[in-house]
Amino acid sequence: LTPRFLQSVEAGVPPARRRATMLSSDLRESILKTIVSAVFTASLLFSATAMAQDTKDTAAARTAAESWLKLVDNGDTGAAWRASSANVRKDTNQFFWGSIINVSRATLGDLKSRKLKGSSDKGNGQLTFEYDSKFKSDSKVTETVTTVHEKDGSWRVSGYNVSASN
Secondary structure, X not given: OOHHHHHHHHHOOOHHHHHHHHHHHHXXXXXXXXXXXXXXXXXXXXXXXXXXXXXXXXXXHHHHHHHHHHHHHOOOHHHHHHOEOHHXXXXXXXXXXXXXXXXXXXXXXXXXXXXXXXXXXEEOOEEEEEEEEEEOOEEEEEEEEEEEEOOOOOEEEEEEEEEEOO
């Protein structure tokens, strides 16, 4: 719109109406700022809540992974199988699961240390944790533990991988 057009429109509007329009324009701007501020605040609160839930889930999944690793470290593959996800227990019998774990750890020896390297969200309620671990016979070992959020709300181990390199 050109200034000339606006002037011609304003010329036909009584001064009281122009003031009311200006006030309502200020009021609209104020309302818009309030709405934008409210939406921004709500999004921050929602993000903080989501991050808190993510942190809570990550902590619960990490606890499940590390508790499971302790069972494996102690050679209790039966308890590790029982602490695994429903899909692992459904798809793999306890003896076979124990054999897989024992074979993957057989040449490593006893655990000396383990440090969390990082975690990642695989989607579909799965979190993966990667550990830098040191065993008696191999100094550079990466253990990867995948956890899954079960229907009952608990986190359980659904996968385990050991990568050793000298």
